[in-house]
Amino acid sequence: MKFKFWGVRGSIPSPGPRTARYGGNTTCIEVRSDDGTLIVIDGGTGIFALAQSLLARGRAPVQANIFITHSHWDHIHGLPFFSPLFIRGSRVRLHGATDPVTGNGIEHVMGVQLQNSYFPVSETQMDATIEYTTLAVGAPIAVGDAVVHNVLMNHPVTDLGYRVECNGRSLFFTGDHEPFYNIHPPGHPEHAAYQAHIEQRSAAIDAVVRGVDALIVDCSYTREEYPAKQGWGHGTFDAALALAARTGAKRLYCTHHEPTRGDDELEAVFADVIARHAPLPGGLQVFLAYEGLEVELH
Numbered sequence: 001m002k003f004k005f006w007g008v009r010g011s012i013p014s015p016g017p018r019t020a021r022y023g024g025n026t027t028c029i030e031v032r033s034d035d036g037t038l039i040v041i042d043g044g045t046g047i048f049a050l051a052q053s054l055l056a057r058g059r060a061p062v063q064a065n066i067f068i069t070h071s072h073w074d075h076i077h078g079l080p081f082f083s084p085l086f087i088r089g090s091r092v093r094l095h096g097a098t099d100p101v102t103g104n105g106i107e108h109v110m111g112v113q114l115q116n117s118y119f120p121v122s123e124t125q126m127d128a129t130i131e132y133t134t135l136a137v138g139a140p141i142a143v144g145d146a147v148v149h150n151v152l153m154n155h156p157v158t159d160l161g162y163r164v165e166c167n168g169r170s171l172f173f174t175g176d177h178e179p180f181y182n183i184h185p186p187g188h189p190e191h192a193a194y195q196a197h198i199e200q201r202s203a204a205i206d207a208v209v210r211g212v213d214a215l216i217v218d219c220s221y222t223r224e225e226y227p228a229k230q231g232w233g234h235g236t237f238d239a240a241l242a243l244a245a246r247t248g249a250k251r252l253y254c255t256h257h258e259p260t261r262g263d264d265e266l267e268a269v270f271a272d273v274i275a276r277h278a279p280l281p282g283g284l285q286v287f288l289a290y291e292g293l294e295v296e297l298h
């Protein structure tokens with residue numbers, strides 16, 4: 001199994017000279033299972049470059065299995081530009097959660113963008129076969145020779161973290177995730193019950209992540225920035241390292257880079273985090289994700 005980053009930026013596309021080395025496109029990860037099954041996690045603007053590369057390999061129909069972590073724009077707004085949607089014979093299957101507030105299934109993230117106020121081509125004008133699979137939380141699904149597990153993360157909307165497994169190799173992507181914290185102060189009547197709830201949720205995530213070969217985590221903030229952003233639904237480099245250490249992950253890839261952070265600043269904050277945590281536990285390797293980074297899992 002192998003995977004490749006096509007978008008590593010959080011919140012808003014951020015092209016330009018400041019971000020040229022790590023990339024300005026929003027979240028998209030291409031995964032290839034051992035038999036070549038294409039799994040795409042998230043449809044941020046990076047999915048357009050992925051689509052172009054698929055077409056460059058020949059204009060043959062594409063079979064794509066797209067898994068959406070959650071419906072925020074930076075994770076879906078490249079979807080209508082996924083060129084295989086316009087190629088007859090292609091089959092694009094979109095997977096994701098139900099929005100518990102609206103009751104909308106995953107078809108909504110496509111439908112909302114294809115309203116003619118926002119996009120000139122309707123779904124009926126697209127030549128590919130488009131299918132929607134709304135996932136049950138916690139229910140694994142087979143895709144080619146891979147299995148995709150999901151677990152509920154912590155974000156202002158439902159966000160599914162995905163673990164992809166194939167022939168004993170695995171990766172996990174959090175989507176957007178803020179480690180749990182108790183919203184009630186000690187002594188508050190609901191503190192203990194809430195604490196039990198978040199410990200259970202956190203343990204459920206750890207169980208799905210445990211032993212993963214490649215752990216890809218939302219590292220939007222430094223620990224210094226985090227207090228002003230608590231509750232926004234994003235994590236820190238330090239929390240990602242703690243998750244990796246706790247679960248025995250072999251490699252950690254930090255992603256969802258802040259749009260305000262240029263390449264030099266990103267490398268500076270990363271160097272600070274790594275220096276503080278040296279030596280890393282259990283041979284853990286940690287990387288900053290960048291557009292074009294491809295990883296083969298042996």
Ligand SMILES: [Zn+2]
Pocket residue numbers: 010011072074075176256
């Ligand atoms: Zn995001």
Ligand SMILES: [Zn+2]
Pocket residue numbers: 070072155176233
């Ligand atoms: Zn989000």
